[in-house]
Amino acid sequence: MHSNNYTLFFVFIVTVVLGTMLSFTKDSVKDLQDQNLKADVQKTILRSLNFDESLLLTNESIEETFKSSIDAKCVNVEGEIVDCNIEEVDIEKNEDTLPIYIRMDNDEVQGIALPIAGKGLWSTIFGYIALNPDTDSVLGIQFYKHGETPGLGGEVEKKWFTDNFVNHPFKQPNGEIQYIPKKIRDKSGKIVSIKVVKGGVDYSESNTSSIHQVDGISGATVTADGVTDFLLEDLLRYEKTLDKIRDYGTI
Amino acid sequence: MELFNSESKKIVSDPINVNNPISLQVLGICSALAVTIRLDQAIIMTLAVVFVLCSSNVILSLIRNYIPARVRIVIMLSVIASLVSVVDELLKAYLYDMSKQLSVFVGLIITNCIIMGRAEAFALKHGPSKAFLDGLGNSMGYGLIIIVVSFFRELFGAGTITLPDGGAGYVLWSIPESWYAAGYENIGLLVLSPGAFIILGLVIWIQREFAGVEEDA
Numbered sequence: 001m002h003s004n005n006y007t008l009f010f011v012f013i014v015t016v017v018l019g020t021m022l023s024f025t026k027d028s029v030k031d032l033q034d035q036n037l038k039a040d041v042q043k044t045i046l047r048s049l050n051f052d053e054s055l056l057l058t059n060e061s062i063e064e065t066f067k068s069s070i071d072a073k074c075v076n077v078e079g080e081i082v083d084c085n086i087e088e089v090d091i092e093k094n095e096d097t098l099p100i101y102i103r104m105d106n107d108e109v110q111g112i113a114l115p116i117a118g119k120g121l122w123s124t125i126f127g128y129i130a131l132n133p134d135t136d137s138v139l140g141i142q143f144y145k146h147g148e149t150p151g152l153g154g155e156v157e158k159k160w161f162t163d164n165f166v167n168h169p170f171k172q173p174n175g176e177i178q179y180i181p182k183k184i185r186d187k188s189g190k191i192v193s194i195k196v197v198k199g200g201v202d203y204s205e206s207n208t209s210s211i212h213q214v215d216g217i218s219g220a221t222v223t224a225d226g227v228t229d230f231l232l233e234d235l236l237r238y239e240k241t242l243d244k245i246r247d248y249g250t251i
Numbered sequence: 252m253e254l255f256n257s258e259s260k261k262i263v264s265d266p267i268n269v270n271n272p273i274s275l276q277v278l279g280i281c282s283a284l285a286v287t288i289r290l291d292q293a294i295i296m297t298l299a300v301v302f303v304l305c306s307s308n309v310i311l312s313l314i315r316n317y318i319p320a321r322v323r324i325v326i327m328l329s330v331i332a333s334l335v336s337v338v339d340e341l342l343k344a345y346l347y348d349m350s351k352q353l354s355v356f357v358g359l360i361i362t363n364c365i366i367m368g369r370a371e372a373f374a375l376k377h378g379p380s381k382a383f384l385d386g387l388g389n390s391m392g393y394g395l396i397i398i399v400v401s402f403f404r405e406l407f408g409a410g411t412i413t414l415p416d417g418g419a420g421y422v423l424w425s426i427p428e429s430w431y432a433a434g435y436e437n438i439g440l441l442v443l444s445p446g447a448f449i450i451l452g453l454v455i456w457i458q459r460e461f462a463g464v465e466e467d468a
Contacts, residue, residue, distance in 0.1 A: 029344035036347035
């Protein structure tokens with residue numbers, strides 16, 4: 001039997017050695033990890049803006065695509081451009097410095113990506129929603145960081161869920177089904193956002209707001225309600241900016 | 252001790268076959284069910300477990316005579332947890348996409364019963380070279396099973412075979428479009444957790460039959 005002092009001494013030594021090993025590892029790979037994180041955010045923005053996957057294979061190609069085709073700036077709630085260091089804006093805390101990423105092609109707006117973030121069940125969910133230049137229909141939505149349960153709330157990042165936002169079965173007069181994006185504005189142009197509904201969207205004629213609804217995730221009602229809440233809240237912050245882009249084609 | 256005498260061979264080969272940690276001892280099932288959706292995930296997970304189990308066995312075996320018995324579980328856990336954290340950090344730096352897919356399951360290697368089990372049952376009682384072989388055998392026994400399970404789950408569930416590469420995985424082979432056109436369909440159930448149970452059950456059955464193990468009634 002070892003003495004108490006020996007035990008304490010031994011535990012102390014083990015802790016110091018293991019702690020040193022861990023901090024050394026973390027320190028030597030921190031830069032690489034940061035680069036990966038940055039590329040991952042940029043990839044999410046590009047994906048939401050519907051860029052081709054072949055452009056998003058390596059960190060280098062992601063950065064290059066991002067630099068050449070994205071106009072990144074900040075606006076305030078009034079829709080005016082403000083100065084900011086866009087990488088350091090905390091989208092959860094900064095109420096009046098709102099990042100906006102515009103996909104430009106031949107000086108024309110092709111799409112607008114906005115950061116969205118809010119509480120799910122266990123964690124804050126981070127993502128981007130991209131809108132078409134009409135600032136009404138969804139171009140894409142992507143989530144890149146969350147701590148929700150894999151298989152339940154974690155499904156928000158999956159393709160089947162995000163595809164919900166761009167595949168609204170629209171019945172044409174001749175009876176054929178055409179898939180169109182979901183819309184964030186109602187007929188009067190007011191932003192109503194998109195609601196994640198429990199179960200599935202009711203696509204019968206009587207449900208007139210099905211264009212503003214997407215299928216929920218079974219077993220993850222709280223996560224889905226969270227998405228509904230922060231999507232509306234975040235879109236409303238950009239209301240004036242979006243109105244400007246719709247009316248004048250630019251900010 | 253000679254490294255490759257029959258005793259050492261037995262230490263490595265037993266856990267791969269007749270004493271497999273998953274199919275015979277039914278340990279480490281949680282991660283075996285969770286990371287077997289795709290082959291590339293299972294391969295990376297196997298490498299991570301091989302690294303953690305071999306290193307933890309060797310380290311603990313080296314200090315086995317100095318560990319106070321009263322705190323041995325704490326010491327074992329700290330060593331294992333530190334090694335797992337190192338693997339997690341390295342994955343985040345060098346295989347970012349993979350670390351996102353494996354998410355919490357890398358961290359959960361800490362609680363994989365195989366690793367604690369081998370530390371307590373073997374590493375604390377044997378020298379480092381034997382402990383290393385034991386770690387190698389057990390982690391490969393674990394890896395073999397999850398690779399087999401994931402191969403079938405991915406092939407019949409998603410219709411692809413994916414190998415790990417630096418990014419989102421290299422698709423080695425996928426079921427040709429013409430098969431789908433001819434009426435072939437993927438079995439969606441296999442991608443979900445119940446599919447993992449079914450395949451794992453079949454693998455355990457076949458492996459026990461193959462190893463000639465009889466359970467006492």
